[in-house]
Amino acid sequence: MDGEFLIESMVHVEKGVGGGNIILQAATQLEALDAARRAVSAIEKLPGVITPFPGGVARSGSKVGSRYKGLKASTADAYCPSLRGRVETKLPEGANAAYEIVIDGVDEPSVAAAMSAGIRAAAGEGVVAITAGNYGGKLGKFHFHLRQLVG
């Protein structure tokens, strides 16, 4: 009603790679968040990738499955420090906070480069360990081995 509105007649959809990730585990929440910020800052400089969560950081990463029939995913409780002792934890000793950085990219090399940059930027004082989320290798076509990425 107010005048011209211009839009392309067609946009192209491309195939990409979604769900690359690293999980940063630190001694304190602040150290984990600092590490996450360093990782996101390093990743956002790279072409062909995005970190889709707000600020690039997932503070409540998810796992496949839940206790409810209709809910296919739920919080990755193994990385929740406050649930230690109530569920089987995956947090290493000394880690009391974890953040996940999820990475989507235009292709496999772009996601690999972003994961590598994120790991290298995040590693440092207070960061006990860096791991990644997977489903046993049976669901996703792309596997990014952390030690190959930093080797």
Place this chain on the structure above:
Amino acid sequence: MMAIRATADPEYRGAVYVEINGTRIEDTFAEAFRMRYVRLVVTAHDEHWLDAAFTTASLPVKSGSRWAKPSAISATVFKRANSSAGGDFGEFQ
């Protein structure tokens, strides 16, 4: 300076312990999936309407038989550096 160290892992016989700057890199992998994406460039009269467009784009949209949500807005945004010059765009962020 980055220090990458690989030694025998005391917890896992025969495995290699890798650490960067004192941070242990676990011997595991991230599992990722095929996805489809589209890149859109949005232009607007000013930042207010650009923000409005971004907010709208963040709402769930119907994709085939499923609801999909744009995962991120991650683009270099430009604004007219000198509006009177016309066509002279400078980097906004």
